[in-house]
Amino acid sequence: MNWPLYQRRERVAQLATATIGLLILMLSQTLSLRQEMPVREEPISLSIISDAQPELVVEQPVVQTQPPLPQMMESPQEVMPVTEAPAPVAVPTPPVMPVAKVEPQPEPQVQRSNSAAEGMFAQDVRSRIERKKIYPDAARDLGMSGEVEVLYELDRTGSLIRAEIVASSGYKLLDQAALRAVKSATYKSFPEDAWLGASSKTFRTKLVFSINQ
Numbered sequence: 001m002n003w004p005l006y007q008r009r010e011r012v013a014q015l016a017t018a019t020i021g022l023l024i025l026m027l028s029q030t031l032s033l034r035q036e037m038p039v040r041e042e043p044i045s046l047s048i049i050s051d052a053q054p055e056l057v058v059e060q061p062v063v064q065t066q067p068p069l070p071q072m073m074e075s076p077q078e079v080m081p082v083t084e085a086p087a088p089v090a091v092p093t094p095p096v097m098p099v100a101k102v103e104p105q106p107e108p109q110v111q112r113s114n115s116a117a118e119g120m121f122a123q124d125v126r127s128r129i130e131r132k133k134i135y136p137d138a139a140r141d142l143g144m145s146g147e148v149e150v151l152y153e154l155d156r157t158g159s160l161i162r163a164e165i166v167a168s169s170g171y172k173l174l175d176q177a178a179l180r181a182v183k184s185a186t187y188k189s190f191p192e193d194a195w196l197g198a199s200s201k202t203f204r205t206k207l208v209f210s211i212n213q
Contacts (some may be wrong), residue, residue, distance in 0.1 A: 111193070113196045116121055125185075125203060126205050128187060129185050132182075133181040144169075147169055147208050147209070148174055148209070149180050150164070151165075151202065151204050152164075153200055153202045153203070154203065156189055156190040156198075157189050157190050158186070159187075160183060163183055165178070
């Protein structure tokens, strides 16, 4: 039990009782005085003090307020400028040039060599060489025989450019006799329609040396 509060209530109750008794005494005296002398009656208002509850004082805890924290200043963020993408540049379309119609050119007429004239000329060359072929007496006496193949080149005028042995007979006397026949012969100029476009022509002739001939 809270004794201080209880004692306080008892004291208040005693004061209230004493106050009521005092009021009753004063009221009785007032009534006796009114009987002796007329007085203007006025209503008497009585207020009875009831057993009032003592006001409780509750101590509120002292709340210590903290000073406001300093606001952090936000550093301004650097705003990057937004660069606009360049507008697409229209590429001009080159004008289409009209294509000139190319007329087909007639093929030039190519003059073809006369194979018959070439064959006749080659035969004439071999005949001229055969007429110049001389069988050496020493080779005949020794019984030498064989075939010699000679390669030679003539220009269009019939002049001999070169001559060489490409297949030997095996005997030097016969090989030398074959070269002398080619070099000593005279040749005609090429026919105009033979080997067109060529400045010279190479021939191969086989000369036969036989004892029985």
